[in-house]
Amino acid sequence: MIPKHVTIIMIEDDEGHARLIEKNIRRAGVRNEIVSFVDGTSAIAYLFASDGSGAKRAGQAFLILLDLNLPDMSGADILKRLKTSEQLKRSPVVVLTTTDDQAEIQRCYDLGCNVYITKPVDYDSFANSIRQLGLFFSVVQVPENP
Amino acid sequence: MALKSSASSALSQPARLAVGFVILAMISGTSIWLVAQTRADSKQVIRTIEVKEKLSTLQGLIWRTESHQRAFLLTGAERYREAFRTSAEAVKRAMAESEAAMAGAIDQVVQGQLVADLKAAVTAELTDLEEVAARRQGGGLEALSSMPSDSLVQSRAEDIRNIIAQLVRQEQHLLAVQIDASQRTGQLLLVASLIGALLLIALAAVSVALVRRSTERLRAAHKVLEDTNESLEATVATRTAELRQANEEIRHFAHIVSHDLRSPLVNIMGFTGELEVVRERFFERLSSLRARLDDVSPEPDKQLGEEFNEALGFIKNSITRMDRLIKAILKLTREGRRELRMESIDMMELVRSAADALGYQAQEAGASITIGPLPPVVGDRLALEQIFSNLLENALKYLRGDTLGRIQVTGRSAANEVIYEVHDNGRGIDAKDRERIFDIFRRSGPRDRPGEGIGLTYVQTLVRRLGGDITVRSDLGQGSTFTVTLPCKAAIHPQEISP
Numbered sequence: 001m002i003p004k005h006v007t008i009i010m011i012e013d014d015e016g017h018a019r020l021i022e023k024n025i026r027r028a029g030v031r032n033e034i035v036s037f038v039d040g041t042s043a044i045a046y047l048f049a050s051d052g053s054g055a056k057r058a059g060q061a062f063l064i065l066l067d068l069n070l071p072d073m074s075g076a077d078i079l080k081r082l083k084t085s086e087q088l089k090r091s092p093v094v095v096l097t098t099t100d101d102q103a104e105i106q107r108c109y110d111l112g113c114n115v116y117i118t119k120p121v122d123y124d125s126f127a128n129s130i131r132q133l134g135l136f137f138s139v140v141q142v143p144e145n146p
Numbered sequence: 147m148a149l150k151s152s153a154s155s156a157l158s159q160p161a162r163l164a165v166g167f168v169i170l171a172m173i174s175g176t177s178i179w180l181v182a183q184t185r186a187d188s189k190q191v192i193r194t195i196e197v198k199e200k201l202s203t204l205q206g207l208i209w210r211t212e213s214h215q216r217a218f219l220l221t222g223a224e225r226y227r228e229a230f231r232t233s234a235e236a237v238k239r240a241m242a243e244s245e246a247a248m249a250g251a252i253d254q255v256v257q258g259q260l261v262a263d264l265k266a267a268v269t270a271e272l273t274d275l276e277e278v279a280a281r282r283q284g285g286g287l288e289a290l291s292s293m294p295s296d297s298l299v300q301s302r303a304e305d306i307r308n309i310i311a312q313l314v315r316q317e318q319h320l321l322a323v324q325i326d327a328s329q330r331t332g333q334l335l336l337v338a339s340l341i342g343a344l345l346l347i348a349l350a351a352v353s354v355a356l357v358r359r360s361t362e363r364l365r366a367a368h369k370v371l372e373d374t375n376e377s378l379e380a381t382v383a384t385r386t387a388e389l390r391q392a393n394e395e396i397r398h399f400a401h402i403v404s405h406d407l408r409s410p411l412v413n414i415m416g417f418t419g420e421l422e423v424v425r426e427r428f429f430e431r432l433s434s435l436r437a438r439l440d441d442v443s444p445e446p447d448k449q450l451g452e453e454f455n456e457a458l459g460f461i462k463n464s465i466t467r468m469d470r471l472i473k474a475i476l477k478l479t480r481e482g483r484r485e486l487r488m489e490s491i492d493m494m495e496l497v498r499s500a501a502d503a504l505g506y507q508a509q510e511a512g513a514s515i516t517i518g519p520l521p522p523v524v525g526d527r528l529a530l531e532q533i534f535s536n537l538l539e540n541a542l543k544y545l546r547g548d549t550l551g552r553i554q555v556t557g558r559s560a561a562n563e564v565i566y567e568v569h570d571n572g573r574g575i576d577a578k579d580r581e582r583i584f585d586i587f588r589r590s591g592p593r594d595r596p597g598e599g600i601g602l603t604y605v606q607t608l609v610r611r612l613g614g615d616i617t618v619r620s621d622l623g624q625g626s627t628f629t630v631t632l633p634c635k636a637a638i639h640p641q642e643i644s645p
Contacts, residue, residue: 014409
């Protein structure tokens, strides 16, 4: 079980999907706080706080769920900012998106994403995948931000 | 316009050639005539000289005869008498020769008269001379004195000289007239020839100009044609690129739409699932509350539950169906994007394995599948497998319950294509549906078999990508035959029609 202080950050533009993801993660027994954002701007504002460096987030631990198709910016841009940030670069990032394009998958791993999951299109597999992801969350180690 | 004018110049060309030939012929004729004329002129000159010579010979001979006669008269010597006779004979001969030389004269009237006069004068002279000579022979010098005095003195020689001079003049006159006339004609003809030559040169110049102009026009027309060709190629290339782009856009659009449709569908499916969970909890809570209130009539609850289930059931069915349709569109768009790998394919083996994969269904339906000899083809293995397994599956699916199913696959090679036919004795397709069945989501006949109306669309897309075509023949209630025509060496068509 991941420590209580780990916050799951979910950046997902479809609120329905966000809710379903949350429900299924909870069903796997994950009780951590989940903070949802429907666009990239507000997510970045939260993660990097007011000074934009992420220094204010020292001591916190984030596990980030990231959708690539966002209304205001590409998920890859957020990924790039996270992985080049001195404070947040060690936070695990799970890219959870509909795209199964090989070039896109490679790019995300190149940018430093930790896990890339394609959202299954039928609900049963979707729910199943998210539950497994929840189980994975419950065993993964998340470092604190420096 | 260029065509019209070139036609008219083509028409005038033979005419110009004919005119040129006529002028040439005229010039040649003139030359020949001139040569002939010159020859005739020189003949005339020769004749005139001959006549003059003969006449002067005659004159000389007459003088000689006369002098021989005088000598005889004076001497009475026999040798002079003999010489006289010989000379007289010579005169006669010369006279005959002169007459013959002048026979071809042009002015027969004047000449003829003069010749006759000359002949008469010569004859008379000879007769006179002879008579006098005869007298001298018979009676000596005395016999001569009895003769009229003037008969000796007055010789006819003068007359003869005059006539001969006249004849020579006449002859020379005739020659002059004739040469003059022929010279004038010759000059005229020369002028005509010169004009003809000038005309020929002009004609040639005109022809050259016309030919040059028509060549110029031809070159221009050729250039225009070339330009048109080039621009046509460019236009075709542009259109092809546009079409390809449009097609790519449609495909991309279909892909995006189907992806984006899926996203809300996941929500609908997800929350329907959640609703079911909520329903369970809701009814559990309802029954526990009812138990607490000692309400023993579960009927309204049961009815509510059924209504709930009915609504959820419809929602779930529709979602499943919609999911399948979206999946089908995705499959089609993906198929349109897939790269084809062309290889030589043993169709007997391919169709056989497709039929084997449907062995269970065929056994269930009690149907037999026979595969005739099939010619090989160059194509994409996966696409061909999909085509024939879809067609066989359809044939099995739409068999009639009352007849034993018989499905036949046959094939033959034609000039540039191979033709495969999948024939069944199933329920057939209504004439009005024969085109529609290839449209996406369209089906024919009663909806008593599972399916989304996608298989034939998919098959058609694949066949067209392989550069072929698919058609159907059918008798409603008797069976259907699907004919797949593929090019012998299948060319990849990037612009197949895709949904």
